[in-house]
Amino acid sequence: MTPTAYQPVTSVVDHGTTRDGLIQLRRRWQPTDDAHAAVLLLHGIAEHSGRYEHVGRRLAEAGFDVIAYDHRGYGRSGGRRGHVDSWSQFSDDLEDQLAEIRTLGLPTVVIAHSMGGLIAVRYLIDERPAPDLLVLSGPALGAEIPRHLRIAAPIISRLLPHFEIKEDGDPSLLSKDDRVGAEFYADPYRVPYPTARLGRELMNAIDEAREGIDKITVPTLVLHGGDDRLVPTAASEILETRPNVERRVLGELRHEIFNEAEGLDIVDDVVSWINQHL
Secondary structure (H helix, E strand, O other), X not given: OOOXXXXXXXXXXXXXXXXXXXXXXXXXXXXXXXXXEEEEEEOXXXXXXXXXXXXXXXXXXXXXXXXXXXXXXXXXXXXXXXXXXXXXXXXXXXXXXXXXXXXXXXOEEEEEEOHHHHHHHHHHHOOOOOOOEEEEEOOOOOOOOOHHHHHXXXXXXXXXXOOEOOOOOOHHXXXXXXXXXXXXXXXXXXXXXXXXXXXXXXXXXXXXXHHOHHHOOOOEEEEEEOOOOOOOHHHHHHHHHOOOEEEEEEOXXXXXXXXXXXXXXXXXXXXXXXXXXX
């Protein structure tokens, strides 16, 4: 008998609707056997859930039912590009998706990168319904924001909330693998510029998250690249003050730790941590 060829897990895409009526793209990676937990992936600024195909696949192969969605204004979800009227809209989207995932009847884990990590932390300090476990990758609890943008964003946000803040980035900051940055900057779904309103809301969310950090009581794993120059490694140090948090600084890795050469090994470490804490 000819053995059955290995079929890698790939995501299935569908669409839902946010509570305020925006179309929301969602991806799902399902294990071949019964799942023992559900994972919700939250992507970072400028990107989309499609960049996590390799992460979702690895987690599904480890026995997790994995869901990700494109944030409003990003990827193929609805909304003005790179914009949010209020940070609470991100929190509402997360709350609704967690409620939907809870219907699977499984322990629930949030894995969140960069701005996704800020969304998760800001959500939790509002004491909304929490996941069972939290994993943060380079959470944006601090950022290298030029002084002129810090001053200008709140003013422009009031006068021209949809004004795009055009500050070109450096693709080499994402990963030591130059292909990662090159592919991302060529990605047709990349949203390069946030609006002034999102800039203001993001800066406020950082301040509020740091002030309310004592409200983070969920068992949490924090992973941060030791050479992260987009979200400085020191930005996540504040989480070490919490007794429920384990923080690991990962050598000379840059911002997108899952897109480094060691990325899948890091996913495997996340799997081990989750399994130990379930």
